[in-house]
Amino acid sequence: MNKIPKAATQIAAAAAVALLAACSATPEGSSGQSGQAAGPVSLVDAATKTPIKELTASLGAPAGSADTKLCYITRTLSNEFWGFERDGFEAEAKKLGVKYQTFDVTDESSITEQLDKAKSAANQGCSALLASPISATGLDTVFNDALAKNTPVIILNDAKGTVPGTVYVGPDAKTIGQTAADYIAAKLPEGGKVAMIEGDPGSSNALNRGEGFKAGVAKHSNMQLVASQTAKWDQTKAQEIASAMLTANPDIKAFYSQNDGMALGVSAAIAAKNLTGKVLLVGTDGIPQAKKEIQAGTMTATVSEQPTTEGASGVDAALWLLAGKKVPGWVDVPAFIIDSANVGQYPTGMP
Amino acid sequence: MSQPTLPKHDAGEHDPKTVNQQQDATAKPRTRPTLNLQALGIYIAAVVIFLIFGMLNGNFLTAGNLRDIAISASVNAIIGLGITFVVITGGIDLAVGSIASFVGIVSATLMVNAGTSPFLALLAGIALGLVCGALNGVLITKLKLPPFIATLGTMSIYQGCAYVVTNGRPVYNVPKDFVFMLNSYIGGVPVAVILVAVLAALCWLLLRRTVFGQNVIATGGSEETAWLSGVRVDRVKIAVYALSGMLAGVGGLVIVARINAAQTDAGSPYLLTAIASAVIGGANLMGGEGRIAGTLVGALILGALTNGLVLLNVPSFYEQIVTGLVVVIAVALDQGSKGWPMMKKRSREKSEKKEVTA
Numbered sequence: 001m002n003k004i005p006k007a008a009t010q011i012a013a014a015a016a017v018a019l020l021a022a023c024s025a026t027p028e029g030s031s032g033q034s035g036q037a038a039g040p041v042s043l044v045d046a047a048t049k050t051p052i053k054e055l056t057a058s059l060g061a062p063a064g065s066a067d068t069k070l071c072y073i074t075r076t077l078s079n080e081f082w083g084f085e086r087d088g089f090e091a092e093a094k095k096l097g098v099k100y101q102t103f104d105v106t107d108e109s110s111i112t113e114q115l116d117k118a119k120s121a122a123n124q125g126c127s128a129l130l131a132s133p134i135s136a137t138g139l140d141t142v143f144n145d146a147l148a149k150n151t152p153v154i155i156l157n158d159a160k161g162t163v164p165g166t167v168y169v170g171p172d173a174k175t176i177g178q179t180a181a182d183y184i185a186a187k188l189p190e191g192g193k194v195a196m197i198e199g200d201p202g203s204s205n206a207l208n209r210g211e212g213f214k215a216g217v218a219k220h221s222n223m224q225l226v227a228s229q230t231a232k233w234d235q236t237k238a239q240e241i242a243s244a245m246l247t248a249n250p251d252i253k254a255f256y257s258q259n260d261g262m263a264l265g266v267s268a269a270i271a272a273k274n275l276t277g278k279v280l281l282v283g284t285d286g287i288p289q290a291k292k293e294i295q296a297g298t299m300t301a302t303v304s305e306q307p308t309t310e311g312a313s314g315v316d317a318a319l320w321l322l323a324g325k326k327v328p329g330w331v332d333v334p335a336f337i338i339d340s341a342n343v344g345q346y347p348t349g350m351p
Numbered sequence: 352m353s354q355p356t357l358p359k360h361d362a363g364e365h366d367p368k369t370v371n372q373q374q375d376a377t378a379k380p381r382t383r384p385t386l387n388l389q390a391l392g393i394y395i396a397a398v399v400i401f402l403i404f405g406m407l408n409g410n411f412l413t414a415g416n417l418r419d420i421a422i423s424a425s426v427n428a429i430i431g432l433g434i435t436f437v438v439i440t441g442g443i444d445l446a447v448g449s450i451a452s453f454v455g456i457v458s459a460t461l462m463v464n465a466g467t468s469p470f471l472a473l474l475a476g477i478a479l480g481l482v483c484g485a486l487n488g489v490l491i492t493k494l495k496l497p498p499f500i501a502t503l504g505t506m507s508i509y510q511g512c513a514y515v516v517t518n519g520r521p522v523y524n525v526p527k528d529f530v531f532m533l534n535s536y537i538g539g540v541p542v543a544v545i546l547v548a549v550l551a552a553l554c555w556l557l558l559r560r561t562v563f564g565q566n567v568i569a570t571g572g573s574e575e576t577a578w579l580s581g582v583r584v585d586r587v588k589i590a591v592y593a594l595s596g597m598l599a600g601v602g603g604l605v606i607v608a609r610i611n612a613a614q615t616d617a618g619s620p621y622l623l624t625a626i627a628s629a630v631i632g633g634a635n636l637m638g639g640e641g642r643i644a645g646t647l648v649g650a651l652i653l654g655a656l657t658n659g660l661v662l663l664n665v666p667s668f669y670e671q672i673v674t675g676l677v678v679v680i681a682v683a684l685d686q687g688s689k690g691w692p693m694m695k696k697r698s699r700e701k702s703e704k705k706e707v708t709a
Contacts, residue, residue: 027418027536077666104667109616112606113657116423120661123416135617137523138610141534201519202615230519 026145040152040321041165046329052169052313055331062319064098070318071126072156072311073103073118075134076110081285081307082132084350085156088311089130096319098127111135118142128152128318133159136204152321154314157307158205160330167327169314171335173208174215176303177256180282181216183301183337184223184254187280191222192253195245197238197266198230199258206230209258209284226252231262238265246273254280260290260302267298286338286350294343301339306351309333392684393632397648397655404659411662418541422609424654425543426451430602430621431628431646432554433484433595438629439558439571440588441638442491442498444595447625449509450483451603451618456513458604459522459613462529469529476604477597483509484596488589506622513615522613533608543605547647550598555643567591571638624653627674631681652677 286304632645
C-alpha cells in the first residue's frame with residue numbers, strides 16, 4: 001500500500017523540478033538586489049574590524065529620529081545572556097528616542113520559528129533589522145530581502161554570517177579562547193596539565209572558543225591540554241565529565257569551560273574532590289552567578305562578554321548606517337577577564 | 352498478523368462484498384453528519400482568528416504576511432498529514448521530529464560532502480523517512496509495542512543518529528538548486544505551499560477514495576472488527592507509519608531549504624505542533640476520526656497565532672500559553688459539539704469487547 005504515496009510524492013517532486021524554470025527566489029520575481037549606490041551594502045566595509053570605542057570616537061554619537069523603528073530578533077529569553085543583549089538594545093533605543101521592538105523565540109532549537117518571526121518583523125516595516133541568529137545561515141533569506149530594500153542588517157553576537165552587507169557586532173570567539181589560555185598561563189608560571197569542557201559541537205561559539213584555547217595553550221610549551229570533551233552547554237554533564245577527568249588525571253592544574261553554566265558544574269566537581277582553590281577554573285560569558293562564585297573563591301575567573309554593550313552598539317551601528325555613515329563589517333566588542341581583582345566593579349547584571 | 356485474544360477466524364471465509372456493504376452501511380450515517388458540523392466549526396474559528404488579528408494589526412491581512420503565514424504553516428501541515436493517518440488508526444507517532452532532523456542532515460551531508468545531486472538527495476531523504484517510519488510500524492505490529500512507547504524509543508534513536516551523522520555539527524552551504532527546489536516561488540506562490548496542496552490532495556484521495564483509506568478508518572474504529580472483516584491490520588499500520596515517516600522526511604527537507612542549512616535538531620519543535628495541528632483539525636487520539644482539510648486548517652491556525660501574536664508584540668512565553676489554550680479549546684468544542692459521544696462510544700465498545708472475549 002505504501003507504494004501509492006511514495007510514487008505520488010516522487011511525481012510531486014518531479015513536477016517541482018520541472019517547474020524549476022518558472023521559479024524565482026523571491027515572491028516578486030528575480031528583481032536584482034545589486035546596483036544600489038547609497039544602500040547599506042555599499043556603506044559596510046566588510047574587510048575591517050574596529051573596536052566599538054574607536055568607532056564611537058570617530059563617528060560621533062548617533063542620532064535617531066522618532067520615525068525610525070529598530071527591530072531586534074533575539075533568541076530565547078530563558079537564557080539570561082539574550083535578556084541582557086535585549087536590555088542593552090532597548091535602553092539605547094529609548095535613550096536615542098527611536099521606536100523599537102524585540103522578537104524572541106521559544107528555545108535554542110526554534111530555528112524556523114525564528115525565521116518566521118524575522119519575516120513577520122520585516123513585514124511590519126523596520127528601518128533596520130538587528131538579529132542574533134540561532135543557525136548561522138538561518139535568517140539569510142530575510143537579510144537578503146532587507147538589504148535589497150536598503151534596510152541595514154546588524155548581527156549581534158555568535159553567528160557571524162556570510163551575507164555581504166551585514167554588520168557583525170560582537171567579540172571574536174577565538175580571542176576569547178586565547179585570552180583564557182593566556183590568563184591560565186600567567187597564573188601557572190611553572191606550567192602543568194590543563195583540561196577543557198566544550199559546548200555543543202554544532203555551535204560556532206564552541207568551535208571557535210575551542211580553537212582559540214588550543215592555539216593559546218600551544219603557545220606555552222610548559223602547558224599540555226590533556227583532556228577536552230563536550231558537555232553540550234549542560235551544567236550536570238559538565239560536572240560528571242570534570243569529575244571523570246580529575247579521576248583520570250589527578251594532577252590537572254586548570255580547567256577552561258566554554259561557558260559559565262558548565263563552569264558551575266566543574267566548580268562542584270572540583271569541590272567534591274576537595275581541590276577548591278588548588279585547581280584553577282576559568283569560565284566564559286560573565287553571568288552574575290559566575291561572578292558570585294569568583295567572589296566566593298570557588299571559581300578563578302571568567303572571560304566576560306559584554307551583551308548589554310553589544311545590544312546598545314547594535315543600535316548605534318544601525319543609526320550610523322541610516323545616517324549614511326560608513327561602518328566596518330565587524331564592530332568588535334571585546335571580551336575581558338573578570339577575576340577576584342575586578343569582580344567588585346560588576347556587582348549586578350552584565351556590562 | 353496474529354491477534355491472540357481473538358478466536359481464530361479465517362478472513363477468507365467472509366464474503367468481501369458483504370463486508371464492504373456492512374462497513375458502508377454502518378460508517379456513513381454515523382460519522383458523516385457530525386464530521387461536517389465539526390469541520391465547519393474549525394473553519395469558522397480560523398476565520399474569526401484571522402479577522403481578529405486583522406482588526407488588531409493592519410499588517411496582518413496583507414498579501415505578503417498571509418503568504419508568510421502559509422509558508423510557516425507548511426512544515427506543520429506536511430508532518431501533520433502523516434500524523435492524521437496515524438491518529439486515525441488510534442496510534443501516535445512521536446518520532447516525526449527526529450525523522451525530520453535525521454533526513455535533513457543525511458540529505459544535506461549527501462549533497463555537501465558526497466556531491467550527490469540535489470534531486471537524488473531529495474529522493475534518498477524521502478526514502479530514509481519511509482524506512483524510519485516503516486520500522487516504527489514493524490515495532491508496533493510485530494513486537495506488539497504500544498505506539499507511544501515504540502515511537503518514544505525511535506524518537507531518541509533517530510535523534511541520536513542525526514547527531515552521529517555529522518558529530519552534532521550543522522551542515523552549511525546547501526546547494527542553491529536544492530534550496531530553489533523547495534524554497535522558491537512560482538508566480539508569487541511559495542513552492543512549499545504548492546507542495547502542501549499537492550500532498551494534501553493526494554492524502555485526501557488516499558484516505559477517502561481508496562480501499563486502503565477505508566481500511567485505515569476501519570482499523571481505527573475497531574481493530575478487532577476490522578481484522579474480523581478481513582482487513583490486514585498489521586500491513587495497514589506499517590503502511591501508515593511509513594507514510595508518516597516519509598512525510599516527516601519531506602518536512603525535514605523543507606526545513607533545510609528554508610534555513611539554508613541542516614541543523615541536527617531543527618525538526619524537534621515540530622513534533623508537538625504537528626500533533627496539535629491534527630488535533631485542532633479534529634483528529635481523535637482514540638482513533639477512527641481525522642480529516643485532511645482539518646489538519647491543514649489546524650496548521651494555519653497555529654501559524655496565524657505565532658505570526659499574529661508577534662505582530663501584536665506579545666512575548667513568546669505568553670504565545671505558548673495562548674497556543675496551548677487554543678488546542679484545549681478546539682478539542683473541548685469538538686467534544687461539546689458532539690455531546691461527548693466519544694465517551695459513550697468508548698464505554699459501549701468496552702462492554703461489547705468484554706462480551707466478545709468472554
